Amino acid sequence: MKKSFIYFTFIVLVASVSFSCRKKEKVKLPKGEEEVVVPCSGPQYFTDKKTFRANAMGESQDQMVAKRKALSNCRDELARSINTRIKAVTDNYVNSREFNNKEEVEERYENLTREVIDQEIAGTKTICEKLVKTQEGTYKYYIAIELTTDDLLESYNKRMQKLSQEERLKIDYDYEKFKKTFEAEMEKLSQGR
Template identity: 30%
Template sequence: MKKLFFTGLILSIVYSCGLGKLPEGETAYEIPCTGKDYKSDKKSYRASGNASANATAGAIKAARRKAEGKLIVDIKSSIDLVSEQYEEIIEDGEIGEYTAATEEFSRKLASGKLQNIKVICEKTARVASTGMYKHYISLEMSVDDVIDDYIASISNSKKKNIRFNRDKMRAIFDEVMSK
Protein backbone atom coordinates (compact mmCIF):
# COMPACT_ATOMS: atom_id res chain seq x y z
CA MET A 1 0.00 0.00 0.00
CA LYS A 2 2.85 2.37 0.87
CA LYS A 3 4.54 1.65 -2.48
CA LEU A 4 1.33 2.48 -4.33
CA PHE A 5 0.93 5.71 -2.38
CA PHE A 6 4.52 6.84 -2.99
CA THR A 7 4.32 5.90 -6.67
CA GLY A 8 1.16 7.99 -7.02
CA LEU A 9 2.76 10.88 -5.15
CA ILE A 10 5.85 10.84 -7.37
CA LEU A 11 3.77 10.64 -10.55
CA SER A 12 1.61 13.57 -9.47
CA ILE A 13 4.71 15.67 -8.71
CA VAL A 14 6.25 14.86 -12.09
CA TYR A 15 2.97 15.56 -13.88
CA SER A 16 2.49 18.87 -12.09
CA CYS A 17 5.97 20.05 -13.12
CA GLY A 18 4.80 20.02 -16.72
CA LEU A 19 7.76 18.11 -18.15
CA GLY A 20 8.00 18.47 -21.90
CA LYS A 21 6.02 21.70 -22.11
CA LEU A 22 7.56 24.72 -23.80
CA PRO A 23 6.97 28.24 -22.57
CA GLU A 24 4.09 30.02 -24.23
CA GLY A 25 4.97 31.49 -27.60
CA GLU A 26 7.88 29.10 -28.26
CA THR A 27 7.89 26.32 -30.82
CA ALA A 28 10.18 23.31 -30.81
CA TYR A 29 11.92 22.20 -33.96
CA GLU A 30 14.48 19.55 -34.78
CA ILE A 31 17.76 20.55 -36.38
CA PRO A 32 18.60 18.09 -39.18
CA CYS A 33 21.55 15.71 -38.66
CA THR A 34 21.66 16.29 -34.88
CA GLY A 35 20.31 14.48 -31.84
CA LYS A 36 21.24 11.36 -29.95
CA ASP A 37 21.64 9.26 -33.11
CA TYR A 38 24.45 11.60 -34.18
CA LYS A 39 26.48 11.65 -30.94
CA SER A 40 29.75 9.78 -30.34
CA ASP A 41 29.62 6.44 -28.58
CA LYS A 42 31.97 3.53 -27.79
CA LYS A 43 32.11 2.43 -31.44
CA SER A 44 32.20 5.70 -33.37
CA TYR A 45 33.16 9.33 -33.17
CA ARG A 46 30.43 11.54 -34.63
CA ALA A 47 30.19 15.27 -35.22
CA SER A 48 27.67 17.54 -36.91
CA GLY A 49 27.98 20.89 -38.58
CA ASN A 50 25.88 23.36 -40.51
CA ALA A 51 26.54 26.45 -42.57
CA SER A 52 24.77 28.98 -44.75
CA ALA A 53 25.94 30.45 -48.04
CA ASN A 54 24.50 32.03 -51.17
CA ALA A 55 25.54 28.95 -53.18
CA THR A 56 25.00 25.30 -52.31
CA ALA A 57 28.65 24.39 -52.89
CA GLY A 58 29.79 27.00 -50.37
CA ALA A 59 27.28 25.85 -47.76
CA ILE A 60 28.28 22.21 -48.24
CA LYS A 61 32.00 22.94 -47.99
CA ALA A 62 31.65 25.15 -44.89
CA ALA A 63 29.36 22.69 -43.08
CA ARG A 64 31.72 19.79 -43.76
CA ARG A 65 34.70 21.83 -42.56
CA LYS A 66 32.89 22.62 -39.29
CA ALA A 67 31.91 18.97 -38.72
CA GLU A 68 35.45 17.75 -39.48
CA GLY A 69 36.84 20.32 -37.05
CA LYS A 70 34.56 19.07 -34.28
CA LEU A 71 35.46 15.46 -35.10
CA ILE A 72 39.18 16.24 -34.92
CA VAL A 73 38.80 18.02 -31.57
CA ASP A 74 36.91 15.04 -30.09
CA ILE A 75 39.47 12.53 -31.35
CA LYS A 76 42.41 14.65 -30.21
CA SER A 77 41.03 14.97 -26.69
CA SER A 78 40.65 11.17 -26.46
CA ILE A 79 44.17 10.64 -27.83
CA ASP A 80 45.57 13.11 -25.28
CA LEU A 81 43.86 11.23 -22.43
CA VAL A 82 45.14 7.88 -23.69
CA SER A 83 48.64 9.31 -24.15
CA GLU A 84 48.78 10.64 -20.61
CA GLN A 85 47.66 7.32 -19.16
CA TYR A 86 49.93 5.24 -21.40
CA GLU A 87 53.02 7.36 -20.63
CA GLU A 88 52.77 6.22 -17.03
CA ILE A 89 53.26 2.63 -18.21
CA ILE A 90 56.34 3.35 -20.34
CA GLU A 91 59.71 3.47 -18.60
CA ASP A 92 61.11 6.94 -17.93
CA GLY A 93 63.83 6.71 -20.58
CA GLU A 94 61.32 6.18 -23.37
CA ILE A 95 58.64 8.71 -22.53
CA GLY A 96 60.24 11.39 -24.69
CA GLU A 97 60.17 9.16 -27.73
CA TYR A 98 56.59 8.11 -27.16
CA THR A 99 55.59 11.74 -26.70
CA ALA A 100 57.22 12.57 -30.03
CA ALA A 101 55.14 9.87 -31.73
CA THR A 102 51.99 11.20 -30.06
CA GLU A 103 52.77 14.75 -31.21
CA GLU A 104 53.26 13.43 -34.76
CA PHE A 105 49.79 11.88 -34.66
CA SER A 106 48.35 15.12 -33.23
CA ARG A 107 49.83 17.04 -36.18
CA LYS A 108 48.20 14.52 -38.51
CA LEU A 109 44.88 15.23 -36.78
CA ALA A 110 45.43 18.99 -36.90
CA SER A 111 46.12 18.92 -40.63
CA GLY A 112 42.88 17.01 -41.19
CA LYS A 113 44.49 13.91 -42.63
CA LEU A 114 41.98 11.49 -41.20
CA GLN A 115 40.86 8.63 -43.37
CA ASN A 116 37.64 6.59 -43.46
CA ILE A 117 35.33 9.45 -42.50
CA LYS A 118 31.75 8.61 -43.48
CA VAL A 119 28.85 10.97 -44.06
CA ILE A 120 25.91 9.60 -42.06
CA CYS A 121 23.46 12.45 -42.66
CA GLU A 122 23.36 15.30 -45.13
CA LYS A 123 20.56 17.76 -45.93
CA THR A 124 20.41 21.05 -47.80
CA ALA A 125 17.61 23.59 -47.52
CA ARG A 126 16.92 26.98 -49.06
CA VAL A 127 15.84 29.73 -46.69
CA ALA A 128 12.96 31.44 -48.48
CA SER A 129 13.29 34.76 -46.65
CA THR A 130 16.98 35.25 -47.52
CA GLY A 131 17.52 33.07 -50.58
CA MET A 132 20.53 31.53 -48.81
CA TYR A 133 21.26 27.81 -48.77
CA LYS A 134 21.73 26.04 -45.46
CA HIS A 135 23.54 22.70 -45.35
CA TYR A 136 23.49 20.21 -42.47
CA ILE A 137 25.93 17.32 -42.22
CA SER A 138 26.93 14.66 -39.72
CA LEU A 139 30.19 12.72 -40.02
CA GLU A 140 31.33 9.49 -38.42
CA MET A 141 34.66 7.76 -37.94
CA SER A 142 35.03 4.34 -36.38
CA VAL A 143 36.93 4.19 -33.09
CA ASP A 144 38.75 1.14 -34.50
CA ASP A 145 39.99 3.22 -37.46
CA VAL A 146 41.26 5.91 -35.09
CA ILE A 147 43.04 3.34 -32.94
CA ASP A 148 44.56 1.67 -36.02
CA ASP A 149 45.82 5.04 -37.34
CA TYR A 150 47.20 5.96 -33.92
CA ILE A 151 48.97 2.63 -33.41
CA ALA A 152 50.35 2.77 -36.96
CA SER A 153 51.73 6.27 -36.34
CA ILE A 154 53.55 4.97 -33.27
CA SER A 155 54.69 1.75 -34.95
CA ASN A 156 55.92 3.60 -38.04
CA SER A 157 57.71 6.21 -35.99
CA LYS A 158 61.37 6.75 -36.84
CA LYS A 159 62.08 5.91 -33.22
CA LYS A 160 61.80 2.13 -33.48
CA ASN A 161 63.10 1.49 -29.98
CA ILE A 162 59.81 2.39 -28.30
CA ARG A 163 58.60 -0.58 -26.30
CA PHE A 164 55.02 -0.45 -27.39
CA ASN A 165 52.29 -2.77 -26.15
CA ARG A 166 49.27 -2.67 -28.45
CA ASP A 167 47.03 -4.56 -26.03
CA LYS A 168 47.68 -2.13 -23.18
CA MET A 169 47.10 0.82 -25.52
CA ARG A 170 43.80 -0.68 -26.71
CA ALA A 171 42.66 -1.35 -23.13
CA ILE A 172 43.40 2.25 -22.13
CA PHE A 173 41.66 3.60 -25.24
CA ASP A 174 38.57 1.47 -24.55
CA GLU A 175 38.53 2.71 -20.95
CA VAL A 176 38.68 6.34 -22.08
CA MET A 177 35.88 5.80 -24.63
CA SER A 178 33.61 4.16 -22.06
CA LYS A 179 33.62 7.31 -19.88
Protein backbone atom coordinates in the same frame (compact mmCIF):
# COMPACT_ATOMS: atom_id res chain seq x y z
CA MET B 1 -9.38 -22.51 -19.18
CA LYS B 2 -9.29 -21.98 -22.96
CA LYS B 3 -11.92 -19.22 -22.81
CA SER B 4 -10.06 -17.33 -20.08
CA PHE B 5 -6.77 -17.57 -22.05
CA ILE B 6 -8.48 -16.24 -25.21
CA TYR B 7 -10.18 -13.48 -23.18
CA PHE B 8 -6.84 -12.53 -21.54
CA THR B 9 -5.07 -12.49 -24.93
CA PHE B 10 -7.83 -10.31 -26.37
CA ILE B 11 -7.58 -7.81 -23.47
CA VAL B 12 -3.78 -7.63 -23.80
CA LEU B 13 -4.07 -7.10 -27.56
CA VAL B 14 -6.67 -4.33 -27.19
CA ALA B 15 -4.65 -2.63 -24.45
CA SER B 16 -1.43 -2.71 -26.47
CA VAL B 17 -3.14 -1.38 -29.61
CA SER B 18 -4.82 1.46 -27.72
CA PHE B 19 -1.57 2.29 -25.92
CA SER B 20 0.41 2.41 -29.18
CA CYS B 21 -2.24 4.55 -30.90
CA ARG B 22 -2.11 7.25 -28.25
CA LYS B 23 -0.56 10.47 -29.41
CA LYS B 24 2.67 11.41 -27.73
CA GLU B 25 2.17 14.24 -25.32
CA LYS B 26 4.03 17.38 -26.19
CA VAL B 27 6.09 18.96 -23.50
CA LYS B 28 4.65 22.35 -22.75
CA LEU B 29 7.27 25.02 -23.35
CA PRO B 30 7.34 28.43 -21.68
CA LYS B 31 5.34 31.16 -23.43
CA GLY B 32 7.16 32.66 -26.41
CA GLU B 33 9.46 29.64 -26.89
CA GLU B 34 9.28 26.96 -29.53
CA GLU B 35 11.37 23.86 -30.04
CA VAL B 36 13.83 23.92 -32.92
CA VAL B 37 14.55 20.62 -34.63
CA VAL B 38 18.01 20.65 -36.19
CA PRO B 39 18.54 18.18 -39.04
CA CYS B 40 21.37 15.64 -38.66
CA SER B 41 21.59 16.13 -34.89
CA GLY B 42 20.38 14.35 -31.80
CA PRO B 43 21.32 11.28 -29.79
CA GLN B 44 21.83 9.00 -32.80
CA TYR B 45 24.62 11.37 -33.91
CA PHE B 46 26.53 11.33 -30.59
CA THR B 47 29.96 9.73 -30.25
CA ASP B 48 29.86 6.36 -28.55
CA LYS B 49 32.48 3.77 -27.61
CA LYS B 50 32.71 2.38 -31.17
CA THR B 51 32.31 5.49 -33.31
CA PHE B 52 33.34 9.14 -33.26
CA ARG B 53 30.60 11.37 -34.70
CA ALA B 54 30.15 15.07 -35.35
CA ASN B 55 27.57 17.29 -37.02
CA ALA B 56 27.54 20.85 -38.29
CA MET B 57 25.79 23.35 -40.51
CA GLY B 58 27.02 25.78 -43.15
CA GLU B 59 25.10 28.65 -44.71
CA SER B 60 25.73 30.59 -47.91
CA GLN B 61 24.02 32.08 -50.92
CA ASP B 62 25.78 29.35 -52.94
CA GLN B 63 24.84 25.68 -52.41
CA MET B 64 28.39 24.35 -52.77
CA VAL B 65 29.87 26.95 -50.45
CA ALA B 66 27.24 26.02 -47.83
CA LYS B 67 28.24 22.36 -48.21
CA ARG B 68 31.98 23.13 -47.97
CA LYS B 69 31.42 25.25 -44.84
CA ALA B 70 29.34 22.52 -43.19
CA LEU B 71 31.83 19.78 -44.05
CA SER B 72 34.77 21.88 -42.87
CA ASN B 73 33.02 22.71 -39.58
CA CYS B 74 32.05 19.08 -39.11
CA ARG B 75 35.57 17.77 -39.75
CA ASP B 76 37.00 20.35 -37.35
CA GLU B 77 34.56 19.26 -34.67
CA LEU B 78 35.36 15.59 -35.24
CA ALA B 79 39.11 16.26 -35.15
CA ARG B 80 38.78 18.17 -31.85
CA SER B 81 36.76 15.37 -30.32
CA ILE B 82 39.24 12.70 -31.42
CA ASN B 83 42.23 14.78 -30.38
CA THR B 84 40.81 15.33 -26.89
CA ARG B 85 40.11 11.63 -26.43
CA ILE B 86 43.47 10.48 -27.85
CA LYS B 87 45.29 13.02 -25.66
CA ALA B 88 43.71 11.47 -22.56
CA VAL B 89 44.57 7.97 -23.78
CA THR B 90 48.15 8.97 -24.61
CA ASP B 91 48.65 10.65 -21.23
CA ASN B 92 47.40 7.55 -19.43
CA TYR B 93 49.42 5.22 -21.65
CA VAL B 94 52.70 7.17 -21.47
CA ASN B 95 52.37 7.54 -17.69
CA SER B 96 51.93 3.77 -17.35
CA ARG B 97 55.07 2.95 -19.38
CA GLU B 98 58.75 3.39 -18.58
CA PHE B 99 60.40 5.84 -20.98
CA ASN B 100 63.85 7.45 -20.79
CA ASN B 101 62.78 10.83 -22.13
CA LYS B 102 59.10 11.18 -21.32
CA GLU B 103 58.75 14.72 -22.72
CA GLU B 104 60.16 13.77 -26.11
CA VAL B 105 57.91 10.70 -26.24
CA GLU B 106 54.81 12.76 -25.39
CA GLU B 107 55.71 15.29 -28.08
CA ARG B 108 56.15 12.51 -30.65
CA TYR B 109 52.81 10.99 -29.67
CA GLU B 110 51.10 14.38 -30.10
CA ASN B 111 52.64 14.86 -33.55
CA LEU B 112 51.65 11.33 -34.50
CA THR B 113 48.11 11.94 -33.28
CA ARG B 114 47.78 15.07 -35.44
CA GLU B 115 49.08 13.18 -38.51
CA VAL B 116 46.73 10.24 -37.98
CA ILE B 117 43.71 12.48 -37.37
CA ASP B 118 44.44 14.56 -40.49
CA GLN B 119 44.76 11.37 -42.54
CA GLU B 120 41.68 9.66 -41.09
CA ILE B 121 39.36 12.69 -41.18
CA ALA B 122 39.60 12.59 -44.97
CA GLY B 123 38.16 9.05 -44.87
CA THR B 124 35.09 9.75 -42.75
CA LYS B 125 31.67 8.42 -43.66
CA THR B 126 28.74 10.82 -44.15
CA ILE B 127 25.75 9.53 -42.17
CA CYS B 128 23.30 12.40 -42.73
CA GLU B 129 23.05 15.42 -45.02
CA LYS B 130 20.23 17.84 -45.68
CA LEU B 131 20.12 20.92 -47.88
CA VAL B 132 17.46 23.55 -47.22
CA LYS B 133 16.69 26.94 -48.72
CA THR B 134 15.80 29.69 -46.25
CA GLN B 135 13.15 32.38 -46.69
CA GLU B 136 16.00 34.85 -47.24
CA GLY B 137 17.16 32.84 -50.28
CA THR B 138 20.32 31.39 -48.71
CA TYR B 139 21.16 27.72 -48.48
CA LYS B 140 21.77 25.82 -45.28
CA TYR B 141 23.57 22.53 -45.46
CA TYR B 142 23.40 20.15 -42.48
CA ILE B 143 25.79 17.23 -42.24
CA ALA B 144 26.84 14.50 -39.81
CA ILE B 145 29.92 12.32 -40.25
CA GLU B 146 31.48 9.41 -38.40
CA LEU B 147 34.72 7.51 -38.03
CA THR B 148 34.93 4.12 -36.35
CA THR B 149 37.34 3.70 -33.47
CA ASP B 150 38.64 0.52 -35.12
CA ASP B 151 39.72 2.45 -38.23
CA LEU B 152 41.38 5.09 -36.07
CA LEU B 153 43.18 2.52 -33.91
CA GLU B 154 44.40 0.58 -36.94
CA SER B 155 45.87 3.68 -38.53
CA TYR B 156 47.38 4.81 -35.23
CA ASN B 157 48.93 1.38 -34.69
CA LYS B 158 50.57 1.35 -38.14
CA ARG B 159 52.10 4.78 -37.57
CA MET B 160 53.16 3.88 -34.04
CA GLN B 161 54.94 0.72 -35.16
CA LYS B 162 56.86 2.71 -37.73
CA LEU B 163 57.77 5.34 -35.12
CA SER B 164 58.90 2.74 -32.58
CA GLN B 165 61.33 1.27 -35.12
CA GLU B 166 63.21 4.55 -35.55
CA GLU B 167 66.74 4.53 -34.16
CA ARG B 168 66.43 7.96 -32.60
CA LEU B 169 63.50 7.02 -30.42
CA LYS B 170 63.08 3.42 -29.35
CA ILE B 171 59.63 3.42 -27.80
CA ASP B 172 58.37 0.55 -25.73
CA TYR B 173 55.12 0.43 -27.70
CA ASP B 174 52.52 -2.19 -26.81
CA TYR B 175 49.48 -2.05 -29.10
CA GLU B 176 47.29 -4.22 -26.90
CA LYS B 177 47.99 -2.03 -23.85
CA PHE B 178 47.34 1.13 -25.89
CA LYS B 179 44.11 -0.36 -27.30
CA LYS B 180 42.94 -1.34 -23.80
CA THR B 181 43.65 2.20 -22.54
CA PHE B 182 41.81 3.63 -25.58
CA GLU B 183 38.77 1.40 -25.06
CA ALA B 184 38.61 2.30 -21.36
CA GLU B 185 38.61 6.00 -22.27
CA MET B 186 35.84 5.47 -24.86
CA GLU B 187 33.80 3.53 -22.28
CA LYS B 188 34.08 6.50 -19.90
CA LEU B 189 32.84 8.76 -22.70
CA SER B 190 29.83 6.53 -23.39
CA GLN B 191 28.92 6.35 -19.69
CA GLY B 192 29.15 10.14 -19.37
CA ARG B 193 25.96 10.58 -21.39
